[in-house]
Amino acid sequence: MVFEGLADKLQDTFKRLRGRGKLSETDVSEALREVRMALLEADVNFKVVKDFVSRVKERAIGQEVMDSLTPGQQVVKIVYDELAALMGGTQSRLNISSRPPTVIMLVGLQGAGKTTTAGKLANLLQRQNKRPLLVAADVYRPAAIKQLQVLGQQLDIPVFTLGDQESPVTIAQKSIDQANALLRDVVIIDTAGRLHINEELMQELRLIKGQAKPHEILLVVDAMTGQDAVGVAEAFNGQLGLDGVILTKLDGDARGGAALSIKAVTGCPIKFAGMGEKLDALEPFYPDRMASRILGMGDVLGLxxxxxxxxxxxxxxxxxxxxxxxxxxxxxxxxxxxxxxxxxxxxxxxxxxxxxxxxxxxxxxxxxxxxxxxxxxxxxxxxxxxxxxxxxxxxxxxxxxxxxxxxxxxxxxxxxxxxxxxxxxxxxxxxxxxxxxxxxxxxxxxxxx
Missing domain, CATH: 1.10.260.30 (Signal recognition particle, SRP54 subunit, M-domain)
Incomplete structure (x- = not known):
């Protein structure tokens, strides 16, 4: 289960609080000390943890909680509110252009799962009655173009490619004309990545951005990389100006730090979460629902x-x-x-x-x-x-x-x-x-x- 370790620890902590008729400031402080440790172990950014615990404590020792008939439940409600706010508060939707095609540019490091995510996003949008076009702009990685073509065949979605001899900037530019010719209303550009961030990569992405003029630049990051994902998000956001983040492998044994830190550190909302290997395993990210699941309250709407x-x-x-x-x-x-x-x-x-x-x-x-x-x-x-x-x-x-x-x-x-x-x-x-x-x-x- 996503956030399994964090969820277990938080639920155990609040289970003890719920059983008490009255709470003292000491009770709250002890509980929040455990919350702090649980968040740090989940690889949440240290400053984010400090600010989070401070906000919760300020609200939790107020009269509304101490005088409540169910103070333990009130504290859980406060933690839920703050967790949801930490991850963005409400769902952040894609910016769909009123004049098609909407251009979505996927960026990220090599190995984050960009190409597979491009297919998943195209599949999700197609189910929402959109007509996507996939664009193979990764001309460096062996078999990247072929991988996208295979995904396109599986989903019955066209893939635009000019092979691996043309520049990614030219491919991105000409894909817009192809989308208009095929009456496709969404263009998803699968860009190249590198093992590490470097100026060559960023320069290429800036040129693609200048030519394709994307309505959405989405960073694809692996949730399993924890705090490294936050550092990557900061770097890409500083260079390109991100519109959002897609977290992959959130169904694995990710400790959760990336999801809980990215919005607070970079200001970039998480828009989608990869929850499995299959092509239908990409879900819109709902901060309030994720907070509910972390605290053991379930996600009935999601189900x-x-x-x-x-x-x-x-x-x-x-x-x-x-x-x-x-x-x-x-x-x-x-x-x-x-x-x-x-x-x-x-x-x-x-x-x-x-x-x-x-x-x-x-x-x-x-x-x-x-x-x-x-x-x-x-x-x-x-x-x-x-x-x-x-x-x-x-x-x-x-x-x-x-x-x-x-x-x-x-x-x-x-x-x-x-x-x-x-x-x-x-x-x-x-x-x-x-x-x-x-x-x-x-x-x-x-x-x-």
Whole structure:
């Protein structure tokens, strides 16, 4: 989970505060000392930490908190507000030109993931009904042009290239004419990077900026590099004047320092976050939602948006009809499994549910193992079409064949068949209760009212 170490420490600290009826200034100071250590360990800039803790303390020892019936919760609310403000407060959107094409220039060091991010950004904009054109302006890195062309083919998005003999400045300039000719309303320029910042790189980028006149210059930085990312952002911003930052690999074991420091140090907002390897794993960055996740409050809005973007509503309605007719099969089970996996890893999904953040550690070693989902899918795919439609056909010899075909054990097949049968019985019971207007024991959900 993103910010895992920081989130665990902050949640443990505030759990102790929430249980107290009254807070003293000493209580607040001790809690903020732990907050300070947690932020520093997460590689947050020292000055940023100092200012952050100072602001929180000033608000936390005021009368509104000390006299409150729930002072611990008030302190958490203050930390949430300040965390969100630290990362920019509200979502920072792309500057879309009223006169197409909108030109977006991606810059950054080599290895930050610019080319892949160019594809992800194009994919995101295409899903928002934009018509992007990818531009291969990295003429130095071997296979950079080919990599962008492959991404373009996968996404069905055109890629403009003049090969590796033309200058990047010329390529960027001519890409605008190509966008107009193809009626493309967004141009995404994938520029070259270097292993380190140097004057040659900056001069080239300044020339591209002068010719292409981008509406957005976005720096792509690897969140795993921690404070180095902040230094890179400062350097690029000073030379080019950045409009925003895209943090990649924010789904890894990044300590979080870059995300919590960049806006405060450079003034540049984080506009997008890379949350995985797939081409749909680029998300708009919401400071308030990220602060909520760090403090274990979840991100329900983010989860809803993921579901709306990933899940097929028509298939959901079709499934409901099958449940009513008691005709739920292993094919339906497999389809639902694939739909859920589109939302991301189970760990990511649960981290977005309020109250689940602190329990992820216990769950991680149990039913959250991604291998279990893959094993289940392999077992179902090893069944014949008739077996998926009618699991009652699966006798002993068939179970051995399915286990052999899926690289699993017979016990795994038995376990899945039992779980499937229990799921069907439960769904059938719920349907009957819904028809009769009765509510099953232990449930108090609106669905059953």
């Amino acid at each position: 809803i948006e993921k579901a709306q973007a990933s899940l097929d509503l028509d298939k959901a309605r079709e499934l409901e009809k099958k449940l009513r007719k008691d005709s739920f099969t292993f094919d339906d089970f497999l389809e639902q499994l694939q739909q859920v996996r589109k939302l991301g890893s189970m760990e990511q999904i649960l981290s977005m549910i309020p109250g689940m953040g602190s329990q992820l550690k216990q769950l991680k070693n149990a039913e959250l193992d991604e291998k279990d989902l893959k094993r289940t899918e392999a077992i179902i795919r090893s069944m014949t079409k008739k077996e998926r439609q009618d699991p009652a056909l699966i006798n002993g010899s068939r179970r051995k064949r399915i286990a052999s075909g899926s690289g699993t054990k017979v016990q795994d097949v038995n376990r899945l068949l039992k779980q499937f049968e229990e799921t069907r019985k439960m769904m059938k019971r719920f349907q009957l209760m819904q028809k009769s207007g009765r509510k099953p024991k232990g449930f108090n959900l609106p669905f059953f009212k």
